Amino acid sequence: MVVMLYVAGLLFTFLIAYALGRVVGLSQGRRKAEAEVPIMLRSVYQLESRCPICDDGREYLACDLQNQG
Numbered sequence: 001m002v003v004m005l006y007v008a009g010l011l012f013t014f015l016i017a018y019a020l021g022r023v024v025g026l027s028q029g030r031r032k033a034e035a036e037v038p039i040m041l042r043s044v045y046q047l048e049s050r051c052p053i054c055d056d057g058r059e060y061l062a063c064d065l066q067n068q069g
Contacts, residue, residue: 045052
């Protein structure tokens with residue numbers, strides 16, 4: 001009987017620790033994604049020479065913008 005309670009207590013503790021770790025990990029992952037995704041999208045748009053606002057298929061090259069007065 002005591003062994004069964006001991007095993008049940010260990011299992012309960014393990015499940016609580018797992019649940020807390022999962023919640024903390026998900027929140028940290030969301031925070032990291034919120035910080036990195038805009039930078040990643042901006043670099044992709046610049047490499048593809050696309051405008052993320054109008055996205056009309058025209059190319060917006062940085063050298064062309066510098067040569068226009």
